Amino acid sequence: CVLHTTLKAVVSTQSTGEELEVRVPLGGVYKSRDCKVDIRERHLTVGLKGSPAILDGELFAKLLTDEAMWHLEDNRAVVLTLEKFNKVEWWGTVMKGDPEISTKKVQPENSKLGDLDGETRSMVEKMMYDQRQKAAGLPTSDDEKKAETMRKFMEQHPEMDFSKCKWG
Numbered sequence: 001c002v003l004h005t006t007l008k009a010v011v012s013t014q015s016t017g018e019e020l021e022v023r024v025p026l027g028g029v030y031k032s033r034d035c036k037v038d039i040r041e042r043h044l045t046v047g048l049k050g051s052p053a054i055l056d057g058e059l060f061a062k063l064l065t066d067e068a069m070w071h072l073e074d075n076r077a078v079v080l081t082l083e084k085f086n087k088v089e090w091w092g093t094v095m096k097g098d099p100e101i102s103t104k105k106v107q108p109e110n111s112k113l114g115d116l117d118g119e120t121r122s123m124v125e126k127m128m129y130d131q132r133q134k135a136a137g138l139p140t141s142d143d144e145k146k147a148e149t150m151r152k153f154m155e156q157h158p159e160m161d162f163s164k165c166k167w168g
Contacts, residue, residue, distance in 0.1 A: 022080040039068040057095040
């Protein structure tokens with residue numbers, strides 16, 4: 001749980017790579033019909049009808065609005081569950097312009113490669129392979145690709161002398 005100080009309220013958040021849970025204290029006891037909540041891709045407004053908004057501003061990053069939900073907790077706080085558009089991005093704050101936390105200290109949950117989409121999984125597998133190769137003092141996938149390209153070029157041009165070429 002991380003406390004973010006917004007310009008108007010202290011908001012507690014819990015974050016995973018995929019979603020963000022935001023608690024907005026209302027400062028009293030209310031019913032859900034008293035609340036005004038507007039969740040957009042890049043903008044969030046939370047408050048009480050007929051009063052200035054408690055939160056109102058541009059979000060740190062884009063949301064999937066179809067997946068967004070909110071409820072009233074103990075009649076004292078609005079709790080929003082917001083699904084991030086970019087599921088691997090850690091948010092430094094909820095609202096742009098508010099003080100940011102250091103996301104470098106965040107310990108992400110372990111995730112399984114099977115949970116990732118194809119493109120992300122491929123990229124992570126390549127990074128893991130390259131890391132193992134470097135640790136073993138072996139060429140990375142990019143190094144192997146360059147070497148293969150040069151080998152093909154040399155085969156296609158036997159008339160050229162490559163003996164004085166410096167590789168690497």
